[in-house]
Amino acid sequence: MMAQYLEIKAQAPDCLLFYRMGDFYELFFEDAVKAAEALDITLTKRGQHLGQDIPMAGVPVHSADSYLARLIQHRFKVAVCEQTEDPAEAKKRGSKAVVRREIVRLVTPGTLTEDALLDARANNYLAALARVRDAWSLAWADMSTGELSVQPVEPATLAATLAQLAPGELLVPDDSGWTQGAGGASGAGGDDAGAPPAGGLEAAEAAGTAITREPAARFASDAGERRLTRLFDVATTAGFGDLSRADLAALGALLGYLEDTQKGRLPRLTAPRRCDPAGTMLIDAATRRNLELDRTLAGERRGSLLAEIDKTVTGAGARAMARRLAAPLTDAEAINRRLDAVEFFVDDADRRADLRGLLRQAPDLERALARLSVGRGGPRDLAAVRDALAAARAIRARLAPADHDLDRLPSDLSAAQQGLAALGPDDSLSTLLDSALVAEPPVLARDGGFVAPGYDAALDDHRRLRDESRRLIAGLEADYRQETGIQSLKIKHNNVLGFHVDVTARHAEALLAPPLNARFIHRQTLANNVRFTTTDLADLARKIAEAGDRALAMEQEIFQRLSDAVLDAGLALTAIAEALAALDVATALADLAQTRRWVRPIVDDSLAFGIEGGRHPVVEAALIAQGAARFVANDCDLRRDRRLWLVTGPNMAGKSTFLRQNALIAVLAQMGGFVPADAAHIGVVDRLFSRVGASDDLAHGRSTFMVEMVETAAILNQAGERALVILDEIGRGTATYDGLSIAWATVEHLHDLNRARALFATHYHELTVLKERLDALALRAMGVKEYDGELIFLHEVVQGAADRSYGIQVAKLAGLPPPVIERARQVLAQLEASSTGPTALVNDLPLFQAMAAAQAASEPATHPAAGAHPVLDTLAETDPDSLTPRAALDLLYELKRLAGDQHS
Numbered sequence: 001m002m003a004q005y006l007e008i009k010a011q012a013p014d015c016l017l018f019y020r021m022g023d024f025y026e027l028f029f030e031d032a033v034k035a036a037e038a039l040d041i042t043l044t045k046r047g048q049h050l051g052q053d054i055p056m057a058g059v060p061v062h063s064a065d066s067y068l069a070r071l072i073q074h075r076f077k078v079a080v081c082e083q084t085e086d087p088a089e090a091k092k093r094g095s096k097a098v099v100r101r102e103i104v105r106l107v108t109p110g111t112l113t114e115d116a117l118l119d120a121r122a123n124n125y126l127a128a129l130a131r132v133r134d135a136w137s138l139a140w141a142d143m144s145t146g147e148l149s150v151q152p153v154e155p156a157t158l159a160a161t162l163a164q165l166a167p168g169e170l171l172v173p174d175d176s177g178w179t180q181g182a183g184g185a186s187g188a189g190g191d192d193a194g195a196p197p198a199g200g201l202e203a204a205e206a207a208g209t210a211i212t213r214e215p216a217a218r219f220a221s222d223a224g225e226r227r228l229t230r231l232f233d234v235a236t237t238a239g240f241g242d243l244s245r246a247d248l249a250a251l252g253a254l255l256g257y258l259e260d261t262q263k264g265r266l267p268r269l270t271a272p273r274r275c276d277p278a279g280t281m282l283i284d285a286a287t288r289r290n291l292e293l294d295r296t297l298a299g300e301r302r303g304s305l306l307a308e309i310d311k312t313v314t315g316a317g318a319r320a321m322a323r324r325l326a327a328p329l330t331d332a333e334a335i336n337r338r339l340d341a342v343e344f345f346v347d348d349a350d351r352r353a354d355l356r357g358l359l360r361q362a363p364d365l366e367r368a369l370a371r372l373s374v375g376r377g378g379p380r381d382l383a384a385v386r387d388a389l390a391a392a393r394a395i396r397a398r399l400a401p402a403d404h405d406l407d408r409l410p411s412d413l414s415a416a417q418q419g420l421a422a423l424g425p426d427d428s429l430s431t432l433l434d435s436a437l438v439a440e441p442p443v444l445a446r447d448g449g450f451v452a453p454g455y456d457a458a459l460d461d462h463r464r465l466r467d468e469s470r471r472l473i474a475g476l477e478a479d480y481r482q483e484t485g486i487q488s489l490k491i492k493h494n495n496v497l498g499f500h501v502d503v504t505a506r507h508a509e510a511l512l513a514p515p516l517n518a519r520f521i522h523r524q525t526l527a528n529n530v531r532f533t534t535t536d537l538a539d540l541a542r543k544i545a546e547a548g549d550r551a552l553a554m555e556q557e558i559f560q561r562l563s564d565a566v567l568d569a570g571l572a573l574t575a576i577a578e579a580l581a582a583l584d585v586a587t588a589l590a591d592l593a594q595t596r597r598w599v600r601p602i603v604d605d606s607l608a609f610g611i612e613g614g615r616h617p618v619v620e621a622a623l624i625a626q627g628a629a630r631f632v633a634n635d636c637d638l639r640r641d642r643r644l645w646l647v648t649g650p651n652m653a654g655k656s657t658f659l660r661q662n663a664l665i666a667v668l669a670q671m672g673g674f675v676p677a678d679a680a681h682i683g684v685v686d687r688l689f690s691r692v693g694a695s696d697d698l699a700h701g702r703s704t705f706m707v708e709m710v711e712t713a714a715i716l717n718q719a720g721e722r723a724l725v726i727l728d729e730i731g732r733g734t735a736t737y738d739g740l741s742i743a744w745a746t747v748e749h750l751h752d753l754n755r756a757r758a759l760f761a762t763h764y765h766e767l768t769v770l771k772e773r774l775d776a777l778a779l780r781a782m783g784v785k786e787y788d789g790e791l792i793f794l795h796e797v798v799q800g801a802a803d804r805s806y807g808i809q810v811a812k813l814a815g816l817p818p819p820v821i822e823r824a825r826q827v828l829a830q831l832e833a834s835s836t837g838p839t840a841l842v843n844d845l846p847l848f849q850a851m852a853a854a855q856a857a858s859e860p861a862t863h864p865a866a867g868a869h870p871v872l873d874t875l876a877e878t879d880p881d882s883l884t885p886r887a888a889l890d891l892l893y894e895l896k897r898l899a900g901d902q903h904s
C-alpha cells in the first residue's frame, strides 16, 4: 500500500494527498504533519518507512468538505485520491492485492464547485496572466458558474485589474516564462521585457490571491488556440472576437490547468468574452481599500459599500451586484441603459415586489449547472434547474405578460425577458424535469428515490416488486409468530446478516430444538438475542435485493439522461441564469433607491461633476441606525474652472466623509445605480484615485509615510483629465515643512498637469494662498462653531478656508489630560507669535531646557539642540517616519549604548 501511496503522491508533489481508505481520507508523512497543524486534528503514526515511523492523520469522508474548505483557506492545494475499484475485485487478484486508487481531482483555491467551499454571494475566479512579446493578457474563469473571459492588460494597470477581479488563484509562468516571452513556438523570441511589475502580483497576493507558478510551456499561444478550438468544437477562434496571441496564451494556460485539476473532465464554460479594458472605471487596490468598496479597512464585509447596497435576493444576483460594483462602466450609453432598468422598477413598485418574491424562489442555476457538468452534481441540482426554470416562467409572465409589453420595457429588461425565454416556446426540458423528479429529491444520486412515480414504467415495476416483497416479509413475520407462538419474534435487517429472524434469548431454545430447528437455521447468538434465518426468508431477501438493485441502477441511468439533457441545454440555461441575475440586480437597486430616496444621476461624456445634497451612503445609514444626529448633505461642483477643491477644516469635522462620499457617488452612478443625493450630474470618470487616511504596510517594510508617497506618486503619474482624485492630508506623515512643500507641489501638479477633477483635504492652511495663482482652484472649509469654549461640528461644506485647525480643541474632546492641553495652548500661542518658526522655540520647551542646563554645566554647547549630547545628535538626525520597526529597535539599542558611554 505504501508503494502505491508513494507512487500516487509523486503525481501531485505540491498538493496534500487525501488518500482514500474506507470511510476516511488519510494523509501521510509531511502532508499529515501540515494538515494536522492546519486542521487541529490528531497526528498519529502507522507502520514504518525506511526505519522511521510514518506520521498519519485522517479526516472522515462524510465531513471532508469542511476540512477541505479550511485547507484551501490556508492556501493548500489538495489532491483527492479515491478507490477506483471494488475491494472484492482487488481480492480476485490475490489476498494481498491493493485496491486500485487514482487521483480524481485537485482541489485548489480557484477551482471549487461545492457549495460548502464557496461563498454563495461572491464569484471565485481562477485567472491566468500571460505575456507574448510586449502584449499582456489576463484570462479568468469562474468554474462554479462557467463564466470565461479574457482582457488585455498593461503592466501599469495590472494591479488595478487584478484588484477589480480579486481572483482566488492566479496562474503565472514560472520565472523562465517571463524571460522567454511566454509565447511558445509562435510567441517565442520575446524581447525579455521581464516579469510583470512586482507590485501587481504582490498586491494580489496580499489581498488573498494564491499565486500558482506553472511551467512556461503551459502558456504557449498556439497550444492555447488548439485547446480552444477543441473545447468549443470550432474550426477557428475567430468567432470569439479578435483574440491576440497573449489572449490565447492566457486562455490556454487556464484551460490546461482546469483540465489537470479536474482530471480531464472540463467544466461547462461559456465561449470566452473579450473585455475592453477601457470599458470599466479603473480603481486600484489602494483606492478600493480606502473607499471600503467591498470590505472595510478592518477586512470585514459588514460596513462596506457593497454590504450597504446589496439588496439582492439570490446568490447569482449578489455575485452580479459585486461584479458591477467592482467594475463600474465608462460607456455613458451602457450606464444609462442600466439606469433605465432601475428607474423602471422605481416607478413600478408592485411589479418590483412581485418579481422579488418570485426571484427569492429561484435556486442557484449557474452553480447547479456547473456541478452537473463536472460530474459532481446530484438530484438536488436537477431539482434546482427545474425550480429555476419554473421561477423564470413566472417571472417572464409578470415582467411582460403580453408581447406588446415587450416594447415598453427598457432595453436591458427586454433583453432579460428574451433571455428568460431562451429555451423556446416548447420548453421540453422543463416538461422532462417536472415529470421525472420528485418534489424534494435527496442529495445523493447513489441512494435513489428521486425519480417520480409514473415517470418510468419499468422502474415502477421494480419498485413495486421491492415494496411488495417488504409486505411479504411482514406477512412472513406474522406467520412465524403464529407458528412458534412467540409474539415478540421479529424479522429485522442489518448490514452483516441482511434479513433475519430475531428472538430474545428466553425464546431461543424453542427454535433451537426440534421440530422448529428444521426450519429456523441458527446464525448468531448475542447476550440478549438470538438470530435465525429460513430458506423462505433468504429467497425473499434475495428478491428484494435484486429488485432494489435494479431500481437503483435504473435511477442512475435516468439521472445520467436527465443530466445530459440539462447540459445539452447549457447555453440557454446560462442565458436564463444571467437574465435572472440581471433582474435581481435591477430590482434590488430600485428597492434601495426608493427606500433611501436616492436619485437617478445624469451620466454623460462631459467633464461635469455636480452633486447637490450628496450624502455618504454608509455613514448616513450608520447615523440612522444609531438614531444619532441627521447626516448633513453637501454639494460638490468640480466643473472645469473650479475642478480642484482645497478642503480645510478641523479633525473630525467631516472632511474624509465628504471626500469619500463624492467618490462613492461616482462609483454608484457608473455601476448603473441611483445615488445618495438630491441631484447628480457626472461626466464619465475613467479612473478613480484615492489617498485617504494613513495605514502602515509593515509587512512590506514600508512606513506610513512611504505608503502615502507611493500612492501619491501613482496618482500624479497616471491621473488624466477624466480621472477623479481624492487626496486626504498629503504630507501629514513627515516633518511640517517637508509635508507642506510636498502638498504644495502636489496641488500644483494636479492643477497644471493632471487637470483631473480633484478634492484635496489638508491641514496646511498655507496652501490656500495658491488660490491666487491657480485659477481652477476653489477653497472650501468644513463649518464649525465655537460656543462657550467648546467646538461644535456643523458638518457643512462652506466657501472659503478654515480660520484655524482647532487641533487642541479636538484633542480636548478626545480626553487628553488637562495639563497637556494647557501646555499645548501655551506652546501654540508662542509658535504663532514667533516669526522664526518652531526651531527658535526649542530652548523654551521644558524637556530640552532641563537637558540644556545639564549640558551647559559640563561643556560649552555649540547648538541648543544638536551637539548637546550624542543621544540628542542621533535623535536630531533621525526621521521616525522613515524607520522600519527593525531599524527603530536597532536605534534604541544604539541610543542606550550612547547613553551608557556618556555615563561611564
Ligand SMILES: Nc1ncnc2c1ncn2[C@@H]1O[C@H](COP(=O)(O)OP(=O)(O)OP(=O)(O)O)[C@@H](O)[C@H]1O
Pocket: 619, 629, 630, 631, 632, 633, 649, 650, 651, 652, 653, 654, 655, 656, 657, 658, 795, 796
Ligand atoms: N455630513 C455629515 N453629517 C453628519 N455627520 C457627519 C458628517 N460628516 C462626518 N460626520 C461625522 O463626523 C465623524 C468624523 O468625520 P471624518 O472622519 O470625515 O472627519 P475628518 O475631518 O476627516 O477628521 P480627521 O481629519 O480626523 O480624519 C464621522 O464619523 C461622522 O460620524
